[in-house]
Amino acid sequence: MDLNLTEAQSAFRDEVRAFLEANLPEDIRETQRSGAHLSEDQYRRWHKILGDKGWSTPLWPREHGGTGWSPVEYAIFDEECHLMGAPRVLPFSVSMLGPVLINFGNDEQRERFLPGIRSGEDWWSQGFSEPGAGSDLANLKTSAVRDGDHYIVNGQKTWTTLGQYGDWIFCLVRTDPSAAKPQTGISFILIDMKSEGVEVRPIITIDGSHEVNEVWFTDVRVPAENLVGQENMGWTYAKFLLQNERIGIAAVGQSKAQLANLKRLAATEKKNGKPLSEDPTFKLKLAEVEIELRALDLTNKRMLVETERGMDPGPVSSMLKIRGSEVAQRLYELKMDAAGLYALPFQPEAAEEGWNGELAGSTAQARSAPHYLNTRKISIYGGSNEIQRSIVSKMMLGF
Numbered sequence: 406m407d408l409n410l411t412e413a414q415s416a417f418r419d420e421v422r423a424f425l426e427a428n429l430p431e432d433i434r435e436t437q438r439s440g441a442h443l444s445e446d447q448y449r450r451w452h453k454i455l456g457d458k459g460w461s462t463p464l465w466p467r468e469h470g471g472t473g474w475s476p477v478e479y480a481i482f483d484e485e486c487h488l489m490g491a492p493r494v495l496p497f498s499v500s501m502l503g504p505v506l507i508n509f510g511n512d513e514q515r516e517r518f519l520p521g522i523r524s525g526e527d528w529w530s531q532g533f534s535e536p537g538a539g540s541d542l543a544n545l546k547t548s549a550v551r552d553g554d555h556y557i558v559n560g561q562k563t564w565t566t567l568g569q570y571g572d573w574i575f576c577l578v579r580t581d582p583s584a585a586k587p588q589t590g591i592s593f594i595l596i597d598m599k600s601e602g603v604e605v606r607p608i609i610t611i612d613g614s615h616e617v618n619e620v621w622f623t624d625v626r627v628p629a630e631n632l633v634g635q636e637n638m639g640w641t642y643a644k645f646l647l648q649n650e651r652i653g654i655a656a657v658g659q660s661k662a663q664l665a666n667l668k669r670l671a672a673t674e675k676k677n678g679k680p681l682s683e684d685p686t687f688k689l690k691l692a693e694v695e696i697e698l699r700a701l702d703l704t705n706k707r708m709l710v711e712t713e714r715g716m717d718p719g720p721v722s723s724m725l726k727i728r729g730s731e732v733a734q735r736l737y738e739l740k741m742d743a744a745g746l747y748a749l750p751f752q753p754e755a756a757e758e759g760w761n762g763e764l765a766g767s768t769a770q771a772r773s774a775p776h777y778l779n780t781r782k783i784s785i786y787g788g789s790n791e792i793q794r795s796i797v798s799k800m801m802l803g804f
């Protein structure tokens with residue numbers, strides 16, 4: 406199997422690079438490259454720029470605003486974005502909700518919601534997880550009871566990423582508590598976050614940042630027309646949605662960009678008067694993780710080529726999630742090594758955009774501890790690595 410770029414793919418990569426060079430705002434590139442948190446405005450602005458170009462929803466069918474790119478072209482785009490310092494468009498609206506509406510929504514819902522997803526004007530949050538319903542998602546308790554032409558929603562969602570900016574939230578709710586199997590009593594519903602009775606409460610994570618939230622619903626009236634597909638069929642749509650997370654799950658582009666950052670940092674740090682990049686122990690650790698990343702890159706490309714040929718990647722996507730998150734976490738561990746003692750002070754505010762406080766070392770050093778702590782999450786979200794291992798064991802090893 407030839408994994409090198411074809412001539413057409415190289416030309417496509419050049420086109421992406423040229424677009425990014427001309428259109429990526431300098432402040433967004435700088436925030437992203439320096440590892441600070443992007444502001445709401447920066448997320449929204451970049452989404453709009455891609456939307457205006459017609460590149461915000463590349464994997465959608467063409468008739469709904471997709472680009473017609475192949476999975477390999479999408480991977481090239483994703484990698485170039487990371488290397489150039491362009492943020493990833495958040496997956497909730499584009500990769501999760503959009504395909505569900507296209508496949509299971511009705512014409513009115515598509516006309517009403519797809520334009521706002523393409524332009525980024527509507528910020529969507531994902532309301533699946535609840536306390537007691539993460540890995541065991543079918544255990545969810547948030548209820549939706551039909552009342553005339555509305556549903557009345559009560560309950561709590563948790564870990565809602567960037568829900569503090571959300572305009573809308575797509576939720577799994579229980580509509581039939583007496584169903585024989587928990588999976589068969591669940592529906593998929595769209596809730597306006599400005600509705601009365603919706604409350605967003607911050608969860609401050611171990612790195613000191615406000616990235617996730619609890620979302621509480623108290624007697625929230627949701628028009629019945631916001632139900633997607635059929636009542637009690639939400640589990641089917643949720644499984645479809647989670648499958649769409651596969652592409653990009655290995656986060657190869659992101660890790661390549663992080664490796665480049667780490668090498669830059671190691672070249673400037675000194676150990677015994679010499680740059681850390683010349684220290685044999687550090688070099689060995691760096692080489693190990695770089696080899697892992699190359700192997701991951703090749704496995705990812707192999708999966709993309711196979712997907713392009715119509716094959717189902719199956720449990721390979723679980724393997725990619727496990728290895729991809731492990732490599733990413735290792736890179737942040739090495740960044741802590743590189744920052745040395747300067748990583749010790751806990752300065753979470755150093756990760757905020759535009760922060761200009763006093764530092765013992767460099768900004769990159771001060772950010773290494775918050776980054777290390779923050780990236781503990783990547784082996785948990787999107788299906789924890791333990792759950793992924795069970796999938797691999799069941800589907801590949803037959804246990």
Ligand SMILES: Cc1cc2nc3c(=O)[nH]c(=O)nc-3n(C[C@H](O)[C@H](O)[C@H](O)COP(=O)(O)OP(=O)(O)OC[C@H]3O[C@@H](n4cnc5c(N)ncnc54)[C@H](O)[C@@H]3O)c2cc1C
Pocket residue numbers: 530531532533534535537538539540541563564565566617782785786787788789790791792795
């Ligand atoms: C930063 C972050 C952002 C998130 N964003 C969102 C979001 O926007 N929207 C949303 O809906 N959800 C979101 N999540 C939730 C995420 O999907 C869940 O955290 C994840 O599914 C794990 O569920 P849990 O946290 O309830 O852990 P649990 O399911 O309680 O698991 C706890 C531990 O037990 C292990 N475990 C559980 N069951 C098994 C088993 N059967 N076999 C072996 N080990 C097992 C897990 O691997 C884990 O280590 C986010 C999570 C994080 C950390």
